[in-house]
Amino acid sequence: MGYQLDTGICHRIHNATPNEDKLFSGSHTLQVLSLKKVGKQTEGVNLPSDRYRIVLSDGAQFLQAMLATQLNEMVVEKHLTRFTIVCVERLSCNYVQEKRLIIVMALRILGQEDKKIGEPVSIDASTSEAMTPAPEKPAQKLVVPPSTSSSNVQPVSRQHPKGNWHPIEGLSPYQNNWTIKARVTQKSELRHYSNTRGEGKLFNVTFMDETGEIRATAFNLVAESLYPKLEEGKVYYVSKGKVNLAKKKFSNVMNDFEITLEKNAEIEECLETSNLPMIKYSFVSLAELQDLAKESTCDVIAILKEYSDVSEITSRTTNRTMKKRELTLVDKSGFSVRLTLWGTQAENFRPDEQNPVIAFKGVKVGDFGGRSLGMIASSNMTQNPDIPESHALRGWFDSSGSEVAFQSHTSSGGSFGGTGGGGFNRSEIKPLLEMKLEANRIPESEEKPVYFSTRAVIMHIRGENIAYPACETCNKKVVEDGGSWRCDKCDKTLSSPTYRYIMSFVVSDHTGQLWFQGFNEVGETVFGKTANEVIEIRDRDEAQYNLLLAKACCKSYNFLLRAKRDSFNDNNRIRYGVSRILPLNYKEECDALLTLMDTPWGQQGLKLESNDMAY
Structure with a gap:
């Protein structure tokens, strides 16, 4: 089958200005000339996972681009190979250390050819018709000033380069001029801290786009200014933050980097929220908590069976009084588990209905009195989320789950004859x-x-x-x-x-x-x-x-x-x-005995019997 490539589109992409949204989000038929794995560093950018450089041809010219990591599976499974014909449906254009970086965000495979179409030549960047555009001021930016009052924050009017935001997965400490378009999926409380350098305030948020998520933190005056302006679930343009290596001790976000929002950070609410995910979950059942390590984090979705009143405890380490509330959660696995809310979250918790479905992201696993869960600063809780897992759990509980006798996790066990932790081991009875x-x-x-x-x-x-x-x-x-x-x-x-x-x-x-x-x-x-x-x-x-x-x-x-x-x-x-x-x-015991009979130990009796018959 012959394919008609969009001749001239490589030249247009290479010389595009940031405002050409239709060009970056339009559909373009191109041919893949080569694919190369470039590892975790390219164009001066440290990347959290392996990346692929792709060469795309329109039949007359070809250009280089990077493949977004969510498309890596196409390469690994060999759906995307040399001479594949693709429809590129979304691109991102960024400037890193004064170099143009094209990233393919979405594509569709149309077919496969045996050879190169036409005689395409490389685009010579030195004869490019377009210069690297100077940054324009975006519309209604919230510029964080070095003042003590959030009332001094004034919006600055400029046209934002829509369609040219930077993917979160491509952020690194080597970049300064970037803008991300992302949804706030988690926002912590505005907390006080005290260390050897003094006292202050801070809060953190988690931003997410279709390529990944990243944690951002603001301190002191900047935190006071930005805290009321960022809301969970809303989408924002964020720029001029400082990208640093992530402190994994304080975050469970899957990113090697994090953002510090300093006084010159710019944030603008975006009303264009399409193509951006809400929260990405990786749920484990309550029964599987027994297999997770203490202090690890996980995502769970469960039915709220019951909850306690707010109580107060005194921390042994800080001698501070903290408020807490305990929830009892159950799910299809037949297990129940206690989850603890702290501080204002414990005080403000109200169920939307009797026995709501609640999805938790990034809760910490404990082993007090058996497996337990606890909310931490980066955790997120959503009641009755509109996702398939929630609807399935609701249907199960309403039909039969409310009558189930649930089993609690007991104190964690270990490798038998050892000093670790684990579960019942039939092979070592x-x-x-x-x-x-x-x-x-x-x-x-x-x-x-x-x-x-x-x-x-x-x-x-x-x-x-x-x-x-x-x-x-x-x-x-x-x-x-x-x-x-x-x-x-x-x-x-x-x-x-x-x-x-x-x-x-x-x-x-x-x-x-x-x-x-x-x-x-x-x-x-x-x-x-x-x-x-x-x-x-x-x-x-x-x-x-x-x-x-x-x-x-x-x-x-x-x-x-x-x-x-x-x-x-x-x-x-x-x-x-x-x-x-x-x-x-x-049934399980019988299956175990049948398996044992197939082992060399289990066959001993059969061998002796056959030997007796031979005599």
């Missing part, structure tokens, strides 16, 4: 006797726990002190005080406590018996009831309570155990705490 012998070899000076996987049957549950009265906010024990309950940690009075399990029970297998200790999640799995329900039965009918204890026995579970030396009344002993308890899934 140990009998109770073998596990006890290994645990007894733990040195008395060893402070870290050792983790084991085992399978055993519950034989007896101690009925005394099976649960304790707890604060619904911090889970600490509360004390009865004249008909009400007092929490010293939260410094508040409750009308009634929330009971939480604290269990001791004996388990047995073919090698022996051991005492295990478990907390709230263990009790809910064993009894299938909350601690409040069990305590109500105990106080109302002792016979029914004893029957409940008896029915919970003689059942097998898979256990993840945390073995650690403990001293009680000058008696040194090993305590076995249950980190996870899993009811047996018999």
Whole structure:
């Protein structure tokens, strides 16, 4: 099939001025003459990922350009190769160190040719008809002055070079004259800080365009001026910021660079918001939190099951009082998790409806009392987002999810026989006797726990002190005080406590018996009831309570155990705490046995039998 190239378009692109929006966003049929991987640095620009230089021909002339990284997959999968005919649908033209840099932002593959079309020649930049245009002043720019009051910020009128903004992924410290068009996807609070150089204020925002995202931070007077002018969800032209290497310790944004908004930074709201994404998520299920490292960040989407009132705690490091609120989240994986809001976000939180869907971006993973989540400065929270994952979760919860008994993450376990963290490991299941012998070899000076996987049957549950009265906010024990309950940690009075399990029970297998200790999640799995329900039965009918204890026995579970030396009344002993308890899934157990039979170990019996038959 013959293709008609847009002859003369390379010359027009090479000599275009920044105002030619139709040229940069128009469709042009061109041929790829070559593709070359240029690594992480090109034209004096350090780039966060590999880039490809592409040579495009219109049949008469050819020019060089860079391929935007979102198009790299076309090259890797060999859809875009030499002599491919493409329709270039969007371009970006920038000047880096006085050199013109053309970036192909979007293209469509039309077909493939076997050879070059025409006899194209290189465009000689020295005979270019157009000079590098001097920057024009944009319309209604917000120029941040070195003043103490944001009221002194005056808009400056100029025509903004629309269509010639710089892609976020192409920003680097080597550029000065750039403008990005991006959406604010996250905006932090205006916070106070104190260090060796003094005190001040700061806030940060995350900007996103179709090529990536970048974090920007403003300090002191600039922060006070810009803070009320930037709003989440709106699109802005941003220029004259300082690009630096990102401080990964303070940011979870996937970019090697970040922007500092100084006094000469210019920001203009853009009403042209097409082709710009909202927030990009990479969701993990609540069940998968067990596999994530502590202090890592992730995106989750879940149903808000319940939330607590605002409480106050005092930081041990800064001795400052902080407000917090805890949300309980659930999803299709059958797990629930606590997520903590802090400061004004905790105070201002209001659900849009009963049990809304909430999407969280960049929340931090913790391991307090099992896996937990917490909002940090760069996190983002959106209720009922208009995305497919939200609609699917809403439909599931309304149809059946509200009746599910959810499982909580327990304290993180580890590599068994080691000192790390992890989950139940079927391949390393140990009998109770073998596990006890290994645990007894733990040195008395060893402070870290050792983790084991085992399978055993519950034989007896101690009925005394099976649960304790707890604060619904911090889970600490509360004390009865004249008909009400007092929490010293939260410094508040409750009308009634929330009971939480604290269990001791004996388990047995073919090698022996051991005492295990478990907390709230263990009790809910064993009894299938909350601690409040069990305590109500105990106080109302002792016979029914004893029957409940008896029915919970003689059942097998898979256990993840945390073995650690403990001293009680000058008696040194090993305590076995249950980190996870899993009811047996018999299909899963049968599949595991069938897999074991296919191993060399499992084939031993068949070989012996065949040898006997040979005789």
